[in-house]
Amino acid sequence: MTVIDSNPPKAKSAAGAASRSVFVDGGSGTTGLGIAERLAHQSDIVVKTIAEDKRKDPAAKQALMAEVDLVILCLPDDAAKETVALIDGMGPSAPKVLDASTAFRVAPDWAYGFPELTADQADKIRNARKVSNPGCYPTGGIALLRPLVDAGLLPQDYPVTVNAVSGYSGGGKTMIAAYENGTAPNFELYGLGLEHKHLPELRLYSKLTRRPIFIPSVGNYRQGMLVSVPLQLDTLPGKPSGADLQSALAKHYAGSKYVSVMPLDGDAARSGRLEPEALNGSNRLELYVFASDKHGQAVLVARLDNLGKGASGAAVQNMRLMLGLADV
Numbered sequence: 575m576t577v578i579d580s581n582p583p584k585a586k587s588a589a590g591a592a593s594r595s596v597f598v599d600g601g602s603g604t605t606g607l608g609i610a611e612r613l614a615h616q617s618d619i620v621v622k623t624i625a626e627d628k629r630k631d632p633a634a635k636q637a638l639m640a641e642v643d644l645v646i647l648c649l650p651d652d653a654a655k656e657t658v659a660l661i662d663g664m665g666p667s668a669p670k671v672l673d674a675s676t677a678f679r680v681a682p683d684w685a686y687g688f689p690e691l692t693a694d695q696a697d698k699i700r701n702a703r704k705v706s707n708p709g710c711y712p713t714g715g716i717a718l719l720r721p722l723v724d725a726g727l728l729p730q731d732y733p734v735t736v737n738a739v740s741g742y743s744g745g746g747k748t749m750i751a752a753y754e755n756g757t758a759p760n761f762e763l764y765g766l767g768l769e770h771k772h773l774p775e776l777r778l779y780s781k782l783t784r785r786p787i788f789i790p791s792v793g794n795y796r797q798g799m800l801v802s803v804p805l806q807l808d809t810l811p812g813k814p815s816g817a818d819l820q821s822a823l824a825k826h827y828a829g830s831k832y833v834s835v836m837p838l839d840g841d842a843a844r845s846g847r848l849e850p851e852a853l854n855g856s857n858r859l860e861l862y863v864f865a866s867d868k869h870g871q872a873v874l875v876a877r878l879d880n881l882g883k884g885a886s887g888a889a890v891q892n893m894r895l896m897l898g899l900a901d902v
């Protein structure tokens with residue numbers, strides 16, 4: 575990564591024929607810093623930065639955005655909408671935009687940034703001007719549910735419940751401060767009003783017609799998450815076994831660089847335990863099927879880093895697709 579300050583103005587991609595230029599709006603927040611860490615190792619990306627006293631100044635932002643190929647938004651929803659309005663007003667000099675917030679995740683004119691969703695999703699992301707980076711919990715939930723719906727193993731109107739636990743960095747700077755200064759509880763359920771902001775994308779991209787129940791929780795550790803979906807197998811069409819579910823997932827993600835479908839008889843199945851922090855720092859996502867054919871029950875579990883495949887890692891993966899660069 576090369577860091578260039580916002581002045582003097584440069585032509586887009588001026589640092590070299592093969593390089594692309596990027597501006598991260600909200601670059602000093604949790605997701606933005608995670609992106610900067612990853613881009614520090616990518617020599618084909620030039621990151622342009624804005625002066626500290628200008629980072630909330632719309633005119634300064636717009637001038638900088640005219641110089642770059644792609645803008646990544648790591649902002650609260652309202653601020654993301656404001657920056658997108660600025661980009662929409664830029665005409666032909668508008669850069670591509672990748673938004674990490676919840677603001678545009680179900681908007682019809684935005685591509686959803688989960689390249690592994692379907693066979694053509696990576697191409698949709700490559701060709702889109704506007705891409706929404708998925709929420710951390712939906713990344714796990716959709717990764718588990720969508721291939722099973724597409725395979726006809728899970729009916730679209732199945733009464734799905736998704737339970738999840740996240741590290742406190744999922745709540746951004748405010749929640750990190752509350753945990754690190756000791757004013758937050760060690761563990762709590764939340765979203766108990768059944769209105770969590772991730773429900774619309776979870777439902778839409780899982781192709782569920784019935785609204786799932788989603789109960790997240792947060793614990794006193796920094797990052798890493800588990801997202802789980804319990805299933806009573808005898809209520810599913812054809813009464814599939816755990817092996818049937820695992821092989822449908824394995825077929826869908828065969829050859830995937832970042833998503834691994836774990837064996838039915840691996841260490842986690844033997845111990846019956848899974849902890850959330852094992853993939854921290856990576857862009858990986860592991861999918862598990864824990865099943866008891868004796869009782870006709872299964873639990874699907876996704877493990878990921880909420881700041882990796884759940885945010886910054888996914889953003890960098892999408893950024894490279896959008897810029898026409900090979901994955902690294």
Ligand SMILES: NC(=O)C1=CN([C@@H]2O[C@H](COP(=O)(O)OP(=O)(O)OC[C@H]3O[C@@H](n4cnc5c(N)ncnc54)[C@H](OP(=O)(O)O)[C@@H]3O)[C@@H](O)[C@H]2O)C=CC1
Binds near residue numbers: 600605708
């Ligand atoms: N943390 C996570 O695991 C994930 C987060 N996300 C999403 O990514 C986005 C960023 O989240 P996160 O990094 O956690 O949040 P943080 O609170 O850690 O950071 C947000 C940053 O945005 C800055 N900011 C706020 N308003 C403006 C503005 N108008 N112009 C420029 N900068 C502004 C803030 O600066 P200041 O503090 O000075 O206001 C802060 O640095 C959110 O939409 C979040 O929902 C998505 C997936 C996972």
Ligand SMILES: CC(=O)N[C@@H](CCC(=O)OP(=O)(O)O)C(=O)O
Binds near residue numbers: 675676741790
């Ligand atoms: C622990 C915690 O608070 N997590 C956040 C989700 C983090 C995330 O995925 O961010 P988006 O807001 O961009 O979707 C929450 O539940 O709101």
